[in-house]
Amino acid sequence: MIEAVPPPSARMSTLNWARKNFFATWYDAVFSIILAVLIIMGLNALIGWAFLDAIWSVENKDQCTYDAGACWAVIESRGRLILFGLYPYEEQWRSTIACLVVISTIALSCLPVFWSIRRIPILWIAGFTIFVLLMRGGFAGMPLVSSDQWGGLSLTIFIFAGVFVIGMPLAVLFALARRSNLPVIAKSFGFFIDIVRSLPLLTILFAAAVIVPLLLPEAIQGNKLMRVVIAFAIFFAAYQAEIIRAGLQSTPKGQEEAAVALGMPYWSLISDILLPQAFRNTLPSTINQAVITFKETSIVTIIGFFEVMASGNAAIGNGEWGNQYVEVYVFLALIYFIFVFGLSRYGAWLETRMRLGHA
Amino acid sequence: MPEVAISIESLEKHFDKFHALKDINLEVPDGQTLVICGPSGSGKSTLIRCMNGLEGYTSGQIEVLGLPVGDNALVLDKVRKQVGMVFQNFNLFPHLTILENCVLPQIRAIGRDRKAATAEAMDQLHKMQVEAHSKKYPDQISGGQQQRVALARALSLKPKIMLFDEPTSALDPEMISEVLDVMQDLTRADMTIVCVTHEMGFARAVADRIILMAEGVIVEEGSPEQMFNDPQNEITKEFMKVVHS
Numbered sequence: 357m358i359e360a361v362p363p364p365s366a367r368m369s370t371l372n373w374a375r376k377n378f379f380a381t382w383y384d385a386v387f388s389i390i391l392a393v394l395i396i397m398g399l400n401a402l403i404g405w406a407f408l409d410a411i412w413s414v415e416n417k418d419q420c421t422y423d424a425g426a427c428w429a430v431i432e433s434r435g436r437l438i439l440f441g442l443y444p445y446e447e448q449w450r451s452t453i454a455c456l457v458v459i460s461t462i463a464l465s466c467l468p469v470f471w472s473i474r475r476i477p478i479l480w481i482a483g484f485t486i487f488v489l490l491m492r493g494g495f496a497g498m499p500l501v502s503s504d505q506w507g508g509l510s511l512t513i514f515i516f517a518g519v520f521v522i523g524m525p526l527a528v529l530f531a532l533a534r535r536s537n538l539p540v541i542a543k544s545f546g547f548f549i550d551i552v553r554s555l556p557l558l559t560i561l562f563a564a565a566v567i568v569p570l571l572l573p574e575a576i577q578g579n580k581l582m583r584v585v586i587a588f589a590i591f592f593a594a595y596q597a598e599i600i601r602a603g604l605q606s607t608p609k610g611q612e613e614a615a616v617a618l619g620m621p622y623w624s625l626i627s628d629i630l631l632p633q634a635f636r637n638t639l640p641s642t643i644n645q646a647v648i649t650f651k652e653t654s655i656v657t658i659i660g661f662f663e664v665m666a667s668g669n670a671a672i673g674n675g676e677w678g679n680q681y682v683e684v685y686v687f688l689a690l691i692y693f694i695f696v697f698g699l700s701r702y703g704a705w706l707e708t709r710m711r712l713g714h715a
Numbered sequence: 716m717p718e719v720a721i722s723i724e725s726l727e728k729h730f731d732k733f734h735a736l737k738d739i740n741l742e743v744p745d746g747q748t749l750v751i752c753g754p755s756g757s758g759k760s761t762l763i764r765c766m767n768g769l770e771g772y773t774s775g776q777i778e779v780l781g782l783p784v785g786d787n788a789l790v791l792d793k794v795r796k797q798v799g800m801v802f803q804n805f806n807l808f809p810h811l812t813i814l815e816n817c818v819l820p821q822i823r824a825i826g827r828d829r830k831a832a833t834a835e836a837m838d839q840l841h842k843m844q845v846e847a848h849s850k851k852y853p854d855q856i857s858g859g860q861q862q863r864v865a866l867a868r869a870l871s872l873k874p875k876i877m878l879f880d881e882p883t884s885a886l887d888p889e890m891i892s893e894v895l896d897v898m899q900d901l902t903r904a905d906m907t908i909v910c911v912t913h914e915m916g917f918a919r920a921v922a923d924r925i926i927l928m929a930e931g932v933i934v935e936e937g938s939p940e941q942m943f944n945d946p947q948n949e950i951t952k953e954f955m956k957v958v959h960s
Contacts, residue, residue, distance in 0.1 A: 614800075619825070621792075628823065
């Protein structure tokens with residue numbers, strides 16, 4: 357009798373794993389060691405700069421020299437300017453709450469429970485209205501803060517949320533119009549979308565800020581921020597419309613036929629059957645578009661808005677903290693990173709969820 | 716004379732240069748089970764899709780339950796509420812549960828309230844023996860089950876006429892009979908049925924009348940007995956020989 361040999365252990369020991377992945381050949385080993393040394397040196401320098409040698413409080417400001425580590429005191433001193441811009445100091449709690457409201461609105465609309473043609477608009481309109489009321493004030497003992505004074509992170513978030521909330525319904529409208537059976541509508545919307553997509557965002561924003569007031573009577577031109585958000589939303593909608601259109605086209609013809617044969621009305625065919633599938637099919641691109649839009653909000657600096665990037669520049673622009681630009685930019689980068697990384701992770705989670713079952 | 720459910724007069728249909736239907740004349744009396752068969756590309760599917768306006772036509776006349784099927788969207792809407800259709804590829808809505816697939820059309824198309832719609836849907840799903848899957852999504856059940864759900868979905872709108880467009884052609888062989896069985900129950904009820912199929916055994920068992928199409932023309936029509944045992948036309952003879960072998 358020959359005893360059965362036990363199967364080889366499937367799990368590799370750490371040593372074997374390292375040998376297989378890093379030291380398989382002599383040149384693998386050389387590269388592994390060089391890279392390891394570089395990584396350790398880099399990490400060492402980074403941790404030393406950012407934490408160990410860092411100066412945290414404003415009282416020690418005179419220790420901030422080139423030899424010392426990061427001078428985070430600048431954030432303590434200028435953080436409020438970066439986050440709130442020129443928003444009045446005593447009223448900044450309003451800006452904070454307004455930001456939190458918009459962030460929770462964004463978070464809530466990420467939950468599949470809210471993905472219906474009724475719930476999403478209610479949620480967005482509610483969140484957006486609360487934000488504007490809080491930021492603007494002028495009632496219930498809250499002094500009026502006009503949008504010229506809005507700034508910092510809350511302005512960035514306002515622009516992003518405004519563009520998304522106005523742009524998304526526009527995008528759906530554009531996409532449906534471009535697919536219309538009436539050639540006049542389909543062609544003219546197609547032409548309009550292609551024109552908008554072929555213009556740089558900067559040009560469109562400049563036109564909205566500077567040229568539109570020359571063309572429209574004062575009564576209907578609104579304030580500059582409003583015009584810029586609407587122009588940005590149209591730009592966003594032109595791109596998002598093409599994404600939605602792709603989603604509609606990837607939905608099998610049979611879906612529409614089944615709904616039509618069942619006697620479901622056109623609006624129901626669109627809102628219950630086609631759009632939900634189109635959005636599910638194109639979620640990665642939609643999230644990508646949201647990420648791009650969030651990052652592009654910094655462009656409004658150029659037409660005189662004091663969003664987070666501009667207020668960051670202002671924080672180091674007055675000489676007092678002029679040497680701490682690296683710290684301020686790192687801080688700004690962290691803010692962007694948190695938003696963008698959050699969106700990307702959310703996108704990845706959705707894709708897994710949809711692959712496994714159903715969203 | 717029985718009432719006429721569907722009447723078609725000198726129907727012509729072109730796809731650009733392709734002449735898909737040539738001078739079709741057809742009457743389906745109320746309660747009849749009509750099977751349309753014929754080689755692929757003969758225009759069977761086009762004909763059945765004209766009956767509820769999924770496909771337009773070049774000239775001629777179609778009347779369903781006395782209503783003219785044409786360009787008028789309001790009339791088409793009335794027609795579709797009384798005519799159910801089952802497709803080759805099921806066409807269930809993949810983002811909705813089985814139950815919601817059956818409930819939503821009732822709410823949207825005929826304005827039934829959710830409670831009544833749910834009761835009706837569960838009743839139909841029960842008759843199709845798929846009520847156990849009501850909470851699942853379409854891609855979690857087999858093709859045969861999906862087709863029975865599609866049938867339940869159409870039936871929960873209480874149509875007077877059912878159109879079947881090759882309902883078993885996309886199914887694995889072992890699932891065909893479970894779908895044909897529930898369809899057979901329908902033919903015993905007094906519903907008007909038009910069915911495009913290649914299942915000649917089924918046609919023989921349930922059809923009141925069979926028509927055979929080839930190249931956009933109705934070549935021959937008659938009772939199953941006649942068509943199977945005593946076909947007159949050469950094309951019919953050839954077709955019957957092929958499907959029997």
